[in-house]
Amino acid sequence: MFDIQAVLFDLDGTLVDTVHDIAGSMNSLLREMGEERFDTDDYRRWIGGGSGAMVARISEMLGIEEPVESFLERYMQRYGQNLTTLSRPFAGAEDILDTCRELDLPISVLSNKDQWMVDIICRELFPDVAFRHTIGLSSAFPKKPDPTSARHIARDLVVNPRHCLFVGDTPVDIRTAQAAGMTSAGVTWGYGHALDIDEAGPDVCFRRMNILDHFIRDHCSSARRRISA
Template identity: 40%
Template structure:
C-alpha cells in the first residue's frame, strides 16, 4: 500500500534501534543473578525484557527467580551497568551510514529512550557520531516513560518540528505505541529486539529490515521536499 508522508525530523529509540546494548545488559544482569545464586539468563530471554525500563526488567527477573527484594536487585544492576555500558555494545550494522545520510539530508535528529538519561548520553557519546543529535532524552525523575507521549513531544519541541511531521523509529511495540500516542509517523525496525509479527500488529507506517532501507526512504522523501509516495518499500498507513 502506498502512503504519502511528510517527515521533517526523526526521533530514534536507542537500545535495539541504534545500538546493540544487549550483550552488556545481559552480562551485568547475569552478574547480579550470580550474586544471588541464580542461573544465568540467555541473551534471548533478556532481549524480551528490554524496552520498558530497567525497573520493570528487574521486577520480572526477581519474580522469575523468587527474589524478594526487587528494588535491591535493581539498584545493584544499575550500579554495575553504569560502569559497563559500552564493554560489548556496538552500533548495529548500517546505523552509522544511516546517521551520516540523515546529516547530509539536514534532517534534525533526536534520541528518545527509556534508558536512564545519563546512561543514554554516555552510550551515544561513546558509540555514535558527535553532534549527530539534538536532544537526547532518557528516563529521569518527573519524566514519564514511553509509551506515554510526553517525552516524544518534548523532543519535537526542542527540534522545533510539529509532532505530525516527526518520524519515530523504534524496535519494540512500546516505540510504536509512543508514536501513535504522540501523533507521529512510526517506523518499525526488525533488526533490534522486538519480534516482527508483534511490530507488524501495531500497523506502523514503515517496517524496515535494515538501516539502508530506512535511509533510502528518507532520501526519497527529502528529494521530493519531504513529501513522498513509496511503492517498492514496505510502507503502510493507519
C-alpha cells in the first residue's frame, strides 16, 4: 500500500515541455555555424542525458572542431535567453500541482538542468506554485541519479523517503528514486522511451496525466485522514 506524504517532480518532460526552446536555440546556433540542423524529435530523444551530453553528441555527429566546452557555453548562452519562449507546462500538470496543494502535499522539483534555469522556468511558468524545493544542477549536489539531493529534500521535509513519490520521464529519474528509497513513478508523455522506463522497473507507470492525479489522490495520507475524520 502506497502512503504518499510528499511528491518530487522532474522538470523537463515531466512538468514542462521544453523541447521546442531547446531545439530552436541549438538550431539557430548551428545555422550561424553553417552546420546541419536537426528535427525536434531528435532533440526529444537527446534531452534526458542533459545539455552536456546533447552538445557532445551533436559535436561528434557533425564533426565540429570547436572544443565541446566552448560549443556548450555558446549553446547555453543562447538557450538561456529562450528558456520560456515556447516552453509550456504539459496539459494537466497544473491540475496535478493544484491537487497536491489541495491535499497539503509538499511538492519539490529535482532536475539535472542548471540551477539558474530551473529557477527561471519555475518562476515564470508556475508563478503561483509554492514549491518547497527547486533543485537543479549546481555544486551543492551531484547530478541525478545520485540520490543525495532527493534524500536532502526528504530530510528537510521530515518525511521518510519511502513516503515520497518521485515522478519522472526517464530511467535516470527511476534510478534516482530507487537509490533514495522512494516510490518511483515513470511517465511516458515526456522525453524518455516507454520501453526504457519499463525496463528501469518503476513502482508505478503512467501514460496519462489524469491517471497520475487520481493515483496521488488515492494514496495521499492527508486525503485518507480527511475521509476518516
